[in-house]
Amino acid sequence: MKKLSIVLLILMVMMAAFANGAKEQATPSKSISLWTYPIGGWGDDAKVKALTDAFTAETGIKVEVQYLTYADGDDKVNTAIAAKQAPDLIMEGPERLVANWGAKGYLVDMADLLDAGDRAELNQATLKACLTADGKLYEYPLVMTAHCMAINLDAFKAAGADKYVNLTTRTWTTDDFIKAVDALYKYYKAPVGAVFCGGQGGDQGTRVLVNSLYGGTFTDAAHTKYTWDSPENVKALKQLYEMPGIVYDPAIAGGDEINLFRNGTFKMAFCWNIAQQPLNDQKTDAGEQIVFMSFPAQNGVAQLNGGIWGFGIFDNGDAEKIEWAKQFVKFMCDGPKTADAVKTANYFAVRDVAGGQDISKIWADDATMNEYNVLMQYLGDYYQVTTGWATARTCWWNMLQAVGAGNDIAASVAKFAADANAAAAAGK
């Protein structure tokens, strides 16, 4: 009797399994997976669902979304690649999609999605960053912005340092920056800003700060070599090290710096962009006015580091899914929902016309975005696609730690830049 029960039970389980399989075969569903980093509202499930639902309604293709964080997103994607479980779609910037996963042969070339009209409509610098030297498109761009810095205007006024910033053009010179920090330090008797170097989070801020002070660069124009060992950069690192109002802090990264700026500890933040600006009504926790600024430069005009975000498609060997993924990319980046997709990201569109619609004025009714537009003219070279980027990035903050620890600046810079260039030469 017991044996009979066991046999019956097994049969029932098998029948249920087969029935389920048959059901799945009877109603095939189209579905693709999207993994996205928290790019503005693209990290918010409610906002993203509205967009993917619209795509599903239009095409019948379901989109399963997984949200990544910058803390461990790369690890998850790399593990998925190694296990051959990569998603169909991924949303991030060229430094990951073009210079890393694309260059390593894991992404689909989407150049066939670009016709002559698209090539003309897209922002040229953005398109250049998304294309490889041999013309492969590993990222279809959706949005862009310029990374900048922010100041606590009320604190500046209290210390009499507001006279050093031009609030119309949002620019200041290197000399004015030094004087402002000095005035703030004398007033508050504590460091007012930090060269954070606890990790790679927000490191674009420290890169632009160092590069812009005396006109240094991070890479050469051809993106083949790291040039941060130049005398201009060494001079900037030395200048920052010698300023009592600025600390090299290896215990914090970009996110920590923003928190310390918001809670009033620091009076300026080097890790900032438009996504941060509207939060808390553009005020610190204590209600002081936050103002975004360009980075200081000798002539006042810094070359800001850009942020570009868009979609890449993993080549998982399924031609049908690749085709569906391409439909998704076109729908979001050059289709009826592009304006919503851009607004969800809370950045600027990389084109004025999408899907035949004018999207150049989607932020017309947003005062903050309009104001922020003043910085877009300072957008500099998008060098994050240089070979060896992953190594170079870690070399950068390790170098800052070495400088902050009091090591010889020129020697530290030379050593870490050499390591980064070795990685670039090896194509790693």
Added chain:
Amino acid sequence: MAQIRKSPLTRRLRRQETVSSYLFLLPSLVFFLGFVILPMALCLFTSFFDSNLNATTPDRFIGLQNYAELWKDPVFIKGLKNTLIIVVVSVPVVTAFSLWIASAIYKMKEWMLSAFRCIFYLPVVTGSVAVTVVWKWMYNNYYGVLNYVFKGLGIIETNVNWLGNPSTALWCIIVILLTTSVGQPIVLYVSALSNVDTSLIEAGEVDGTTKFQNFWKIKWPQIMPTTLYIVVITTINSFQCFALIQLLTSGGPNNATQTVMYYIYYTAFKLYRFGYGNAMGIILALFIAALSAVQFYVAKER
């Protein structure tokens, strides 16, 4: 002498028992092979390759090149030194502190003993991320409670960047490691001390032994298996210190808190050098195995 013949029934029963024993073992065995033995074999295999997660350039066999490179890599050497410092400091401290606490509480009333066990075990069952976040706040250079208290007591004059200073960062990590490591040893020692044969102690006392002699000559040998277990487990945990480093310092400042375990992760997942990372993993495993073997040998000798 007449040989006892086993009946066919006995043989069949024995075979059935053997088969069912293996069947019971099977699920665990599958997991053990799949998640321990196979990864170990793959780790060893990959360590002989230049494996870099690049679909366009296949993994290249390079023999022992990864192993040779390790000993020329200053970051690995620094990580190995730091790891050994963590092990050398934390293992004796955890063992001695746990034994001291357990000795002090194991004779207490049941409710008090339970309360103390709960208190000391709490950091073990609390998520490591939560523990780390609290410690990060305490160590904070700008508003951390540690600076506030130490300045109030006059121990320091200005704020100390505990995690940002190369001379203090590693010790800060060790302190956190100690608080999260003592819970289990205390519970184990309380149990072991409670099981010590009291008649031997009473006999010793009749013969005039001192408290120290009671401990050293009677209790210590009886709790030796527990001590061995604690020492081995703490050694392995200390060698594998990773979460604290990743969440607090990323190996910085200036590699002051770099450990082999974190460097393996960094090399594999940030620099995509899987072969090199695996070679480090093999070396770490050898270190742990060698040290554990020494500990077993010493304990056996005693």
